Amino acid sequence: MTSPDVESFYHLRGEVAATRACRGLACLVARGNDPVRWQAACEREGEGRVYCLGRCYQAPAAAGDTARPHVGVRSREVVIVRHLGEHAAPTLDRYRAQGGYQALDRALRGRPEDVLGAIEQSELRGRGGAGFPAGRKWRAVFAQPDPEKVVVANADEGDPGAYIDRMILEDNPHGVLEVLAVAGYAVGARRGYVYLRAEYPDAGHRLAAAIDQARKAGLLGASPIGNGFAFDVHLEIGRGSYVCGEETSLLNAIEGRRPEVRARPPYPAVSGLFGRPTLVHNVETLAAVPWIVEHGAEAYRRLGISGSRGTKVLSLNSLFRRPGLYEVEFGLSVRQIVDELGGGLASGTLKGVIIGGPLAGVIPPSLLDTPLGFDELHAIGASVGHGGVVAFDQRTSVAELVHHVFDFGAYESCGKCTPCRLGARRIEEIFRQIVTAGQAPASSRDQWLALTRTLAQASLCGHGTGLADFAVSIARYYAQELEPCFAS
Numbered sequence: 001m002t003s004p005d006v007e008s009f010y011h012l013r014g015e016v017a018a019t020r021a022c023r024g025l026a027c028l029v030a031r032g033n034d035p036v037r038w039q040a041a042c043e044r045e046g047e048g049r050v051y052c053l054g055r056c057y058q059a060p061a062a063a064g065d066t067a068r069p070h071v072g073v074r075s076r077e078v079v080i081v082r083h084l085g086e087h088a089a090p091t092l093d094r095y096r097a098q099g100g101y102q103a104l105d106r107a108l109r110g111r112p113e114d115v116l117g118a119i120e121q122s123e124l125r126g127r128g129g130a131g132f133p134a135g136r137k138w139r140a141v142f143a144q145p146d147p148e149k150v151v152v153a154n155a156d157e158g159d160p161g162a163y164i165d166r167m168i169l170e171d172n173p174h175g176v177l178e179v180l181a182v183a184g185y186a187v188g189a190r191r192g193y194v195y196l197r198a199e200y201p202d203a204g205h206r207l208a209a210a211i212d213q214a215r216k217a218g219l220l221g222a223s224p225i226g227n228g229f230a231f232d233v234h235l236e237i238g239r240g241s242y243v244c245g246e247e248t249s250l251l252n253a254i255e256g257r258r259p260e261v262r263a264r265p266p267y268p269a270v271s272g273l274f275g276r277p278t279l280v281h282n283v284e285t286l287a288a289v290p291w292i293v294e295h296g297a298e299a300y301r302r303l304g305i306s307g308s309r310g311t312k313v314l315s316l317n318s319l320f321r322r323p324g325l326y327e328v329e330f331g332l333s334v335r336q337i338v339d340e341l342g343g344g345l346a347s348g349t350l351k352g353v354i355i356g357g358p359l360a361g362v363i364p365p366s367l368l369d370t371p372l373g374f375d376e377l378h379a380i381g382a383s384v385g386h387g388g389v390v391a392f393d394q395r396t397s398v399a400e401l402v403h404h405v406f407d408f409g410a411y412e413s414c415g416k417c418t419p420c421r422l423g424a425r426r427i428e429e430i431f432r433q434i435v436t437a438g439q440a441p442a443s444s445r446d447q448w449l450a451l452t453r454t455l456a457q458a459s460l461c462g463h464g465t466g467l468a469d470f471a472v473s474i475a476r477y478y479a480q481e482l483e484p485c486f487a488s
């Protein structure tokens with residue numbers, strides 16, 4: 001039993017009911033397609049808000065929807081989606097029949113250093129948002145003298161607009177277990193955790209069944225599986241909190257503490273879960289590892305561009321003519337993503353694209369030729385983030401968009417630092433006034449810009465700085481529409 005102080009942090013109690021509708025960004029911009037459902041999403045506040053069910057391809061969505069996303073590939077190699085969609089391998093037999101657990105066999109036949117070296121040379125960067133080089137984290141955890149280490153799969157996938165992790169977890173749960181064992185072997189950890197959001201109940205059931213099957217098959221548990229290495233995995237289910245996807249908040253959540261963000265240093269690689277050296281990775285980042293182990297770092301490095309190697313899976317929202325998951329090599333332009341993968345918008349005129357969730361810069365139509373890459377998107381104030389691609393059209397005003405994002409940001413703030421706790425809510429109030437009354441006082445213009453600067457400079461984590469990135473891009477690229485929102 002956790003304390004009321006901890007309980008009060010979370011928004012949900014148990015599994016999300018099938019009748020709950022989604023209030024995420026992709027559903028906001030598609031609300032015109034089903035206003036009744038959107039209205040339902042904005043009600044039942046007392047039961048906790050549901051920000052993204054990972055069904056953005058059919059938005060506005062509800063928890064009980066069952067349609068699966070289209071899965072496409074625009075890459076010379078299929079790294080991530082090879083066990084997804086029509087190749088789904090939710091059971092051990094299916095996964096083995098498709099070559100599953102061979103990467104673990106191969107890793108165990110070699111030295112941990114072989115896997116470590118391959119991850120470093122592959123130049124794989126984290127897909128959870130920050131794009132940090134994976135090899136540097138693996139090396140740092142490996143180098144710690146503590147005999148007890150931990151690996152954690154971050155399956156919180158909170159960024160509204162992204163649903164690749166959900167599909168990996170549902171279609172390829174053994175792949176997640178396998179790669180946790182591979183990573184554990186490489187860095188010297190015997191324990192793995194999956195922190196999964198409550199909004200993905202099907203993924204939870206599949207993972208729990210896979211853990212059970214893997215234990216019965218002797219792949220997980222106390223007995224060594226090769227080279228004297230034994231490994232086990234625990235599943236931890238969240239209770240509705242976006243910020244729990246932030247890695248230090250996530251560690252506090254698993255430890256049963258109030259999941260506020262921790263100050264760094266120390267970084268999790270040095271002192272993470274229960275003070276142990278901890279490797280935290282996003283599910284999609286981990287999903288690249290078996291392919292790298294099987295095909296080699298060089299084959300992986302050959303994919304992509306400059307500082308962005310390999311592939312990324314993009315989650316296209318329902319406004320596109322062809323929504324769905326697309327595994328692409330970095331380097332494709334945003335225009336190609338919109339026109340060639342998505343087939344353009346099903347109706348309406350494109351007003352902007354939000355890649356990587358609401359805590360990232362918006363890409364206006366004038367910058368669609370920017371290539372998909374960490375550095376390339378950063379240069380225009382945008383981000384790869386987790387690869388959600390939410391297109392919006394003229395039916396969504398910029399004021400509504402800003403109001404929605406800051407309402408989300410304020411609702412999900414962990415409250416540890418003042419600019420985020422109070423500043424995000426103040427910006428939401430300013431834009432609520434614009435949305436409901438048509439205009440805010442002239443002084444609000446300076447106030448929202450000043451608060452944005454404070455968020456950028458004084459936030460402890462990427463929640464506050466991401467909100468600032470979003471706001472800066474709006475002020476920069478949508479100034480013309482914004483101008484009449486404030487009295488002169």
Ligand SMILES: Cc1cc2nc3c(=O)[nH]c(=O)nc-3n(C[C@H](O)[C@H](O)[C@H](O)COP(=O)(O)O)c2cc1C
Pocket residue numbers: 125126127128129130131132134154155156157158159242243244245246247248280281282283285286461462463
């Ligand atoms: C507010 C906030 C929310 C985040 N949510 C997630 C998430 O849901 N999933 C995720 O993998 N990373 C999330 N991250 C990033 C994690 O803190 C961390 O960088 C990531 O799990 C590291 O894995 P990677 O190196 O594989 O990207 C979030 C970060 C912030 C600041």
Ligand code: SF4
Pocket residue numbers: 243261412413414415416417418420421459460461462463464465
């Ligand atoms: S920026 Fe927001 S979410 Fe991050 S630590 Fe500060 S209050 Fe918490």
